[in-house]
Amino acid sequence: MSSLKFEDKRVQFIASYVLSSLKAKEDKWIKLWDNETLKNTVNEFIEKPEPRKIFFSLSQAGILLVLFPFLSNPVNHSTWPTVVSHDVMKYAHSLKRHTEVLIGHVNGKTVLPIPNENDEYFFSRTKNKSERSCLYAIETLIIEWSHQVYKLLLEDKSKASADTEALPVTEVEYWNLRASDLDGINLQISSKNVQKMIQLLETHNSCYLTPFKDMYKAIVYALMEANNMTLFLKPLRPVLEDMEGTEFEKLSVQFGRLFHLICLSWVNSEYFRIPGRLVTFLRKVSNLVIIQLRNYLDPTEVLKGELEDVHTRITMGIKMLSSFKKYFELYRKKLPEYFSKLENPQEPIHWEFSETLVFGKVDKYRKRLDSIKLLLENAMEFEKLDRVVIGGILGETLSTEVQEIFEEFGVVFKVFSQRNYDCLDPDSEEFLNDYHSISVRMDEYDQRLGSIFCRALAECPTPWHAYKLLTILSSLANRKQIKEQLEPCYTKILQDLNTEVSAVRKIVTAHEELAAKWKKASDVNTGNCSALGLHFSSFSCLFSIPPSEDTRVTDNWLP
Structure with a gap:
């Protein structure tokens, strides 16, 4: 605690605070106070509203110094010519104002270069000459203000291109900052010093008075707009934050909440x-959904993980993008309901803009996901080749050829796991090049497989054997190029099947005739060997017909 005593409590406070902050001894302040110039500077700071800041420093010699204005202090150039003195004052104040503007810009604030009330260059009206000079300076300032203000008013970041990665929360933050900035400008324009300047313009009927009033009206309107946008965007922020923290599989739950609030804002806010x-x-909401999608899929692991797991995730991604668009369409149609619930119902104003403007980026990602999904499905189909075993005389040879195709595809598909590019990026040409390359190879493999399967079916002695082979092939037999080659084989299988059915029909008919004949005879021997043989022959032929429970294989047999 300082033991220095001063009659003026303000000096007492400053002395104690300075010594405590600089960790200096009391004798430092005593030496400062003995210096009349420094003492007068401190007293001037205390008694006058300007300057608003005073700085104290310890010199290398350990002497306490006061830093005070040099150029703007009239005492320092009292011996100078009046013109030189005025010029120095003019540029000193100009430098100060522009420094304040620059600092405001760095802090994201619009600071208008407004002179303080002690600035004689602006507020001196002792002579007509100086009054005209003051008027000119004020008009020059109004031009500067106009440039600053209209630059801000025309800067509507909500109309910026949405091809950027900006998120919707930035829109909320933008309007909050804009409202705060415009409110600050309004306070500056309404300050006492500015009102003095405007009175001078009115006194001289300046032509700059009307542009100033127009500028002020624009500020007030923009402030109303920003406050309104802030009000109606505020409820959206919690939903957007929930979307960022929600698991991707449950993201669609948030879509309904989001579009409900968007509809309410659309109906109630003329600015929104x-x-x-x-x-x-x-x-920007689409950007958020896409970021969540990318975090869920992890582009670096999409084509390196287990095919079934990745396929499930890709399918979920496609489902979520579709859900986002479906909710948009749902609430787009429900807009009239929101307008009808207003206190004063009005004609609905629909969302008549094209979906492409909103979902252009989403559609690109959807297209890329479709390509990746198709690639994974093809890969899973070709993985089935490892389990294909063909019997018969040529079975071993044909099975070996199938295995060779399986191994070749494995080598080709492995290329994707060795790539470092982002396969989810819809603008990535590298993925497309690899995708088209492997598509050509898969068409070639399908041609070869179709030929192998045709030869295998030709080796089947009965329709039952053909059915078992097609069951093993499963969905491979339904691949476009393979199916086209197998269609003639299906015709042959149907012909053979019809032949067997006809043979069975004849046997069954003979059995029925014989049974009727036996019924009339009174000495029928139920253990008759020929009768048992007829039964066995009938059932063995029936068993050679493919079962009807599983029709997936035979669905494509008929042309």
């Missing part, structure tokens, strides 16, 4: 009810 503004906001 601007198509371009809504389009941009929805684009």
Whole structure:
């Protein structure tokens, strides 16, 4: 605690605070106070509203110093010519104002270069000459303000291109900052010093008075707009934060909440009810959904993990993108209901903009996911080749050829696991090149497999054996090029099947005739060997017909 005593409590406070902050001894302040110049500077700071800041420092010699204005202090150039003195004052104040503007810009604030009340260059009206000079300076300042203000008013980031990675929360933050900035400008324009300047313009009927009033009206309107947007975007922020923290599989639950609030804002806010503004906001929501999608799929592991697991995730991604668009369409149709619930119902204003403007990026990702899904499905189909075993005389040879195709495909598909590019990026040409390359190879493999399967079916002695082979092939037999080659084989199988059915029909008919004949005879021997042989022959032929429980294989037999 300082033991220094001063009659003026303000000096007492400053002395104690300075010594405590600089960790200096009391004798340092005593030496400072003995210096009349420094003492007067401190007293001037205490008694006058300007300057608002005073700085104390310890010199290398350990002497306590006061830093005070040099150029703007009239005492320092009292011996200078008046013109030089005025010029120095003019540029000193100009430098100060522009420094404040620059600092405000760094902090994201719009600071208008407004002179303080002690600035004689602006507020001196002792002579007509100086008054005209003051008027000119004020008009020059108004031009500077106009440039600053209209630059801000025309800067509507909500109309910026949505091809960027901006998220919807940035829209909320933008309007909060804009409202705060405009409120600060409004306070500056309404300050006492500015009102003095405007009175001077009115006194001289300046032509700059009307542009100033127009600028002020624009500020007030923009402030109303920003406050309104802030009000109606505020409820959206918790939903957007929930979307960021929700598991991807449950993301669709948040879509309903989001579009419900968007509809309420659209109906109740004339400033939000601007198509371009809504389009941009929805684009940013799309960016959020895509980021969640990418985090869920992990682009670096999509083509390196287990095929079934990755396929499930890709399918979920496609489902979620489709769900996002479905909710948009659902609430787009429900807009009239929201307008009808207003206190004063009005004609609905629909979302008449094109979906492409909103979902252009989503559609690109959907297309890429479809390509990856098809690639994975093909890979899973070719993995089945490892389990294909063909019997018969040529069975071993044909099975070996199938195994060779399986191994070749494994080598080709392994290329994707060795790539470092982002396969989810819809603008990635590298993935497309590899995808088209492997598609050509798969067409070649299908041609070879079709030929192998045709030869295998030709080796089947009965329709039953053909049915078992097609069951083993499963969905491989339904691949486009393989199916085209197998269609003639299906015709042959049907012909053989019809032949067997006809043979069975004849046997069954003979059995029925014989049974009727035996019924009339009174000495029928139920253990008759010929009768048992007829029964056995009938049933053995029936067993050679493919069962009807599983029709997946035979669905494509008929042309």
